[in-house]
Amino acid sequence: MIERSFTTIENQWITLKDGTRLAARIWMPDGADSDPVPAVFEFLPYRKRDGTSSRDESTYPVFAAAGIAGVRVDIRGSGESGGIIDGEYTELELANACELIAWIAAQPWSNGSVGMMGISWGGFNCLQVAALKPPALKAVISIASTVDRYNDDIHYKNGCHLSAQLSWAATMLAYQSRSPDPAIFGEDWREMWLRRLKQEPFFMEEWLQHQRRDDFWRHGSICEDFDSFDIPALVIAGWADGYRNTPLLAVEGLGEKAKALVGPWIHKYPHLAWPKPRADFHSEAIAWWNHWLRKEDNGAEAMPSVRAYILDAIKPATRRDFDPGFWIAKQSWQQPDxxxxxxxxxxxxxxxxxxxxxxxxxxxxxxxxxxxxxxxxxxxxxxxxxxxxxxxxxxxxxxxxxxxxxxxxxxxxxxxxxxxxxxxxxxxxxxxxxxxxxxxxxxxxxxxxxxxxxxxxxxxxxxxxxxxxxxxxxxxxxxxxxxxxxxxxxxxxxxxxxxxxxxxxxxxxxxxxxxxxxxxxxxxxxGPHELIDVKQPDNPDPLPKYIEHAPGSTKRQVVRDLSAGLTRYEIQEDTGLFEHPGTGLSTRQLREETWSITPDDPLSMSGISTWICDMQRPGWFVRTVATSSIACTAKDWIIGASVIAYEGETEIFRKIFEEKRIARDLM
CATH class of the missing domain: 2.60.120.260 (Galactose-binding domain-like)
Structure with missing residues (x-):
């Protein structure tokens, strides 16, 4: 295949019908205006300018060289996009995604066929959007996602309350409180930032209002109506991640409309995930897109229903770089004996x-x-x-x-x-x-x-x-x-x-x-299976190199205070300070999270998570400090949160979310 040259559009404003202006980064194959191309769309709140830039730059240039445009858009209220986020996978978010797909399909460089892709949030919403059947959406690739928002996400599992609910609420509070980049947004960046800080929600309050599997969780759970889902879906996950159930559930529910790939991986794209062996995600994806978006007869629709890596007597370790095992395929998936x-x-x-x-x-x-x-x-x-x-x-x-x-x-x-x-x-x-x-x-x-x-x-x-x-x-x-x-x-x-x-x-x-x-x-x-090879990526180090100003670190420990009869689980993480060589933007995030409990008193449980997020260029520095907490009584969950923002050394904003007591519902 001859590689096409391409152009990276660092920021493209897309104005929605309600007037909200969203920010997109586009990788455009050259010559697309005269020779239209398909496009792959990814819609996330994780900040295209800095949060996902590294992994985006490992994939979308490869797609563009294969003649497939990449369109990476920040959800409203994140990155440089206007408006305020209103929750996870809301009707507004999914409606915005459908509108963006129509916008992409209508561009003169588009052949009218759009694919949607993502991991985690983006893996969730591409399945949810596919269930809405926007006309131009022809296929999806969903990685580390779920078909059941109640039982296979970070909130609850069979009615058990997962601590990841606090961790993720804290993460989202930290991400949503960060500033837009003035280099893109312009002189109104501070006004936009302050508006975001004042209006952003604390997601955990809403999640705790729905401790049962009610309509809140049924919304966006495509398992509620597998029969009406008719868009081809390649569903990928890793055994080392929490979303390991989804590929098999998708194949069981969607039948021939879904293909499953499960490797040994953590919550990462397969071409850059650990533990190894990795999979050549780029060639997998390009073949998938070429078949469904270009109608290329390449056999993508006939791949085995399930491909899985069978872990072979692995051992736990302080770091798992490679898990022994072997790849198998099942041409059709049936419930096992x-x-x-x-x-x-x-x-x-x-x-x-x-x-x-x-x-x-x-x-x-x-x-x-x-x-x-x-x-x-x-x-x-x-x-x-x-x-x-x-x-x-x-x-x-x-x-x-x-x-x-x-x-x-x-x-x-x-x-x-x-x-x-x-x-x-x-x-x-x-x-x-x-x-x-x-x-x-x-x-x-x-x-x-x-x-x-x-x-x-x-x-x-x-x-x-x-x-x-x-x-x-x-x-x-x-x-x-x-x-x-x-x-x-x-x-x-x-x-x-x-x-x-x-x-x-x-x-x-x-x-x-x-x-x-x-x-x-x-x-x-x-049961019956075929031993197969799954191609590993040619590039063993696919992530771009950024300029390191301070190294990252991570520490995780359990402290048992024998005198007080108290156990603490402590996490400290520092991403390090890294500068994007193309934009000059340096970012750093520090996370400290502590859980504590007395081993004989369930009401002693508490958790607190604090994020410090820095963004800087010469002469410009902003910081947010976001803190989230949870404790309990026999009848209530007690949650709290705060956000403090600094420009330089000056505190410019402080918000203390009112402490909430939310009744426990049989948990």
Whole structure:
């Protein structure tokens, strides 16, 4: 393929029908006015000028050289775009996206066919926009996204309250409070910045108003109506990320309209993700776009339904640069068969089904509330201690059952399922189940996990309190995995009533009585498959190089104050100070986040997250300090936030969000 030259348009103003002016960065193949080209559109609140510039510059020039225009637009109220953001994936956001797609298709350089792409927020909204069927949108590529906003995002999981909800609310407060770049916006930049600071929302307040799976979460969840979704979707995720369920769920729901690719990766694009091996995302995407946007007969529509990397007995580490494994393909995806396990009377995990009507074998379990410090982050941006570490730390506070050493390799792909009967003496409790690979040396690798707020055992929309002490059977589906348990390894099932700080505790800590005779564990057998190669990128270092003025750093630690009986989980991150060589803009972000809990008091839980965001050029410096917090009582969540802005050394703005008490709803 002959590479085309292209031009980068650093900023293109696009005015919406309501008068709001949005900022776009465009990579335009030369000659497109006389030879129109397709376009790929990405719509994010993460600031094209600095926040995503590095990864944008690793991909859109490659697309443009292949004759595909790239259009990267900042959502209203972010970067240089006017207006104020009004939440996540709102009707206004999606309507704006549809309007922008129509604008792109109507340009003289466009062939009228538009694709939409993104990771995380952009992966979410491209699926949601596709469900609205704007005429010019012909295909999407969705990375690290969800089809179910309630159960597979940073807010809740089967009714359990994820701490990532505070972390992400703090992140968005920090991002939205940052200044537009005067070099683009002009002399009115300060007025625009102050208006944004005054009006930006604190997202967590809205999220906590919807603790059940109501219409707020059904909006934008394409699983609500898979049948009406008819735009081809390439859905990509990584086993090391929180969004690992989406590719298989998309294929199950959308059938031939979706193709799934799952690698070993964290929350990054496949061509620059860790752990390796990476995938050549650029060639994958260009083939996808050329088929659906140019009608090129290249076989993209006939690729296997599922391609997945099967992790091969990986070990946790302080940094995972490469995960051993192998790539497989399934031409068509069907629900897997399950290998069934039960727990015999002495606690050994045995292959087979639980014995029907076996005498109850009750075991009481009440995990210390700081069980879970080996869990890592729910969604991961670095292949270090953000990933789950050796599970022996958490297994010490868990009820565990393990198999004898395996006589042969066991290969799995899909979502494990767990059934058990239990009793609870409170309205609710949290149950965490982990599937763990025990290596011959005792190292414990988390393969999959699942969470359940027991009040949500039958419904996330209409939860019901547990009946005091009554025997109840629950079913829990764990997260998807692709994994080989090696011969000589053991399979362990670990159960706990706490998974902190990933999951915030319920108001009471009653413990659970588990009937181990009732435990049934089903592991999804890999089944028929083809061994394949997935091409790795030719460029092993695809990100552009920026000028380093100060290095970045990260630190994550658990501090147990034995005298006070207090556990703290502390995070410090510094992106370093880096200057874009083309724009002269230098940026730096520092994050400090601390969670604390007394291991026997669920109401002692608290979390606070502070972001310091700097932007500068010679003679110009601005800073915002954004802080978000959460604590609780037995009846309420207590949240607070503040934003302080500086121009040079002068404080020019301060806003303290009124402390809010939001009633806890069975959590």
């Amino acid at each position: 399950f290998q069934c396990f039960y727990v015999e009377q002495f606690g050994t995990l045995m292959e087979g089904m639980p014995i029907p009507h076996a005498p109850e074998h009750p075991v009481y379990m009440r995990s210390p509330l700081d069980t879970g410090t080996a869990s890592g982050e729910w969604f991961t941006l670095k292949p270090d201690a953000e990933l789950a570490i050796d599970q022996r730390l958490d297994d010490a506070g868990s009820l565990t059952f393990q198999s004898a050493p395996l006589a042969e390799d066991h290969d799995y792909l899909g979502r494990p399922v767990l059934t058990l009967a239990l009793r609870c003496d409170a309205e609710t409790a949290n149950l965490c189940a982990r599937l763990v690979d025990i290596h011959p040396d005792g190292t414990a690798t988390r393969v999959s996990f699942g969470l359940l707020n027991l009040a949500h055992r039958d419904s996330n929309a209409t939860p019901e309190p547990m009946s005091n002490g009554e025997r109840t059977t629950v079913n829990l589906t764990l997260d998807a995995c692709g994994y080989r348990f090696r011969k000589g390894h053991r399979i362990r099932l670990s159960l706990s009533t706490a998974y902190w700080p990933m999951v915030l505790p319920p108001p009471e800590d009653p413990g659970l009585t588990i009937d181990i005779a009732s435990i049934g564990l089903g592991l999804p057998i890999l």
